[in-house]
Amino acid sequence: MTELWDQPDNAELRKTITRCPFCGGKRPWFYQRFRIECERCGANTNGPEATTEEEAIAWWNELPRPPAAELDAMHATWKRRQDVSRQREARANKARKRKDHWEASERQKLDAEYTQWARDREAWLRAPIPQEVNND
Numbered sequence: 166m167t168e169l170w171d172q173p174d175n176a177e178l179r180k181t182i183t184r185c186p187f188c189g190g191k192r193p194w195f196y197q198r199f200r201i202e203c204e205r206c207g208a209n210t211n212g213p214e215a216t217t218e219e220e221a222i223a224w225w226n227e228l229p230r231p232p233a234a235e236l237d238a239m240h241a242t243w244k245r246r247q248d249v250s251r252q253r254e255a256r257a258n259k260a261r262k263r264k265d266h267w268e269a270s271e272r273q274k275l276d277a278e279y280t281q282w283a284r285d286r287e288a289w290l291r292a293p294i295p296q297e298v299n300n301d
Contacts, residue, residue, distance in 0.1 A: 182222050186230040189240030193225065201225040205243065 166227040182201070184191050190205035202209035210228075215221035229235065 166236050181226070183226050183230065184236055184240075186228045186236070188241075189236040191240075 179285050185193060185203035185206060185208055187208045188203060188206040192205075193201045193203045199215040199218055201221050201224075209225045210221060215224060227273060231239070273298045
């Protein structure tokens, strides 16, 4: 996988490649030989392999696209969904940590109770048996 943006000699190609027509992503990259894929949504030029980078970019740029304003709206929607997903995941992780902490403290309480019970039982077992007093 060669990222188009990481190649210093591709400054001109960077200017000519367009955004993803499906999610509005701004950084598609080359994969395999000369195929382009969006890093965000996975859309790609899934046709016959191009023989040059220019040909792959031409195929990518020929994909039907909505107007730029619509692409911006799609990109904003995608970002919002990603932010909501990250927030949801953060809340779930926080709840998981809280639950783990609660379980650990409960486990400690149960261990302490069991230890006390075991001590009491041991003391009861070792206690001398009272002799029966016969008052005849």
